[in-house]
Amino acid sequence: RKEVEQDPGPFNVPEGATVAFNCTYSNSASQSFFWYRQDCRKEPKLLMSVYSSGNEDGRFTAQLNRASQYISLLIRDSKLSDSATYLCVVMPPPGTYKYIFGTGTRLKVLA
């Protein structure tokens, strides 16, 4: 089993739609979780951290379910500019700094 797994997609959604991605992780001792966004031929950039209580940043909501070992990202009111690959990132136990990346979920928002 991969340490971090994501559905590769692509998810093709119309503008204004709500879309959700899930990501599962295998190491129950993992401590930190992030969502990164990567545009075509660009470097990954931090989108948001994922906190145990869930957190929201504008149209984006991230949630963590430790019991089932998955994190999720919800995007409301999708924009064309949201088209990108979304990477799930997990940091194992504290201090290791060995971030584990999922292979990414590709989102295409259609006009």
Add this chain to the structure above:
Amino acid sequence: NAGVTQTPKFQVLKTGQSMTLQCAQDMNHEYMSWYRQDPGMGLRLIHYSVGAGITDQGEVPNGYNVSRSTTEDFPLRLLSAAPSQTSVYFCASGGEGALGYTFGSGTRLTVV
């Protein structure tokens, strides 16, 4: 501007040649790493460092060497380039108090 600087942005090598990819950060991060990204494979960790003088292997270290003589710099050396090393290489840094990683803009390497 603060961040991670990678050079070169593009490089073509012939099989058997060696070269060094440069990475520098000015955020005083103790942690630096090198990833390669191939289609359908995601980001795979090559080598990482938790501070000056300390390096360790990641998931795919074969064919690459690293050193960390200063906090700022973390070069990646390809010893004898092979076509299988054609990829996009990203350097990243992070540290205590930093939120996640900061990535460099990448080096697109082609080995012919």
